[in-house]
Amino acid sequence: MSIRHRKILLVDDEPLILESLSRELTEDNLEVNRATNGEEAITAIEATCFDLVVTDLVMPGVDGFQVLKAAKQRDARTMVIILTGYGNMESAVDALRLGADDFLQKPCEIEELRYRMANCFVKQDLERKVAFYETILPVCSWCRKIRDDRQEGHGQGQWYSLEAYLKRVKGVDVSHGCCPECFALTMKNIARDKSKGEET
Template sequence: MDLNGKTVMLVDDEPAILESLNYYLQRSQLIVTNAKCGEEALAQFRNKPFDTVVTDLAMPGMSGLDVLQEIKKCNPETGVFILTGRGNVELAVQALRLGAEDFIEKPFDVEKLILKLGNYFEKQAALKRTAMYEKILPICAYCKKIRDDRKVEQGQGEWVHLEDYLWKRGTAMSHGCCPDCYEKQIKGLLGS
């Protein structure tokens, strides 16, 4: 996965961790911004959202779980990764239930974090592609019927005639003929 240009906010009250992570993530072509506490991170995030946030769990003031909740309120699409030196199963489950992408115990391998970030970006790209395709109106290339998925699970709708579909949606219609079809009709009538 190409990480070039993806934005990451690092949140940790330990300057050495911020500096080290910043160095390695920038080497992976990520655009990195640091915050020394949760409050600083949220102020920066509200001014300019980031693709991902990597936050320490235990910090003075706002905890990493607080940061996670506030980031998700601002933008549910932002991936949040929790780092901790004091992890336990209950905290991990709580973080994941709140929407964290992952719960990573310190010390950790930075390359694995970069891989997890890459996987997250690939997943987001796939979700965007899927959402784009779901907005495309399925039309049969032969009979020109349309699948009406509005009130059922995607892909399970009834195939209806174009006019019926538009009528159900409340779209006003008039019958006419485009210039190309008009030419074809005239040529057909005249035997040309």
């Protein structure tokens, strides 16, 4: 999978690491933004929605945990990769429990980072597709039944009448009546049919 044309934020308080990763990833046609500490990162996250945040874990002041939290609060589908030193593996596991999507030990090979990023984007695309389909209510064009995909997955749910669907989803019963527009149209059609009958 290509990792091109995504917006990412690199966060590290080590200038050499930040510069080298930024240079390499910019060559992949990524929109690379940089932050030299956690405070800068959170400011950037609050101003812009990123596809991916790659952040150092241990930084003075605002650390990678706080950057992770800010990114996920901004958009739960923002991917976050944690960079950690060899002595911080337990903290990296804690970051995964808090919602990080992956972690890498520093120093990391750029190809390994690209591979992890590509995996994150596959996951992100799937989550976005699921979220998109969740906004669509499948309705049959012919019989007007509704498919309930909440339990079975997209395209696999059972079909229900409008009344049964509302009862199942909302727990409400349906009473049948006639809205003013339909009543007026019905009366108009009755009057028209009556006048035609009188003409014959």
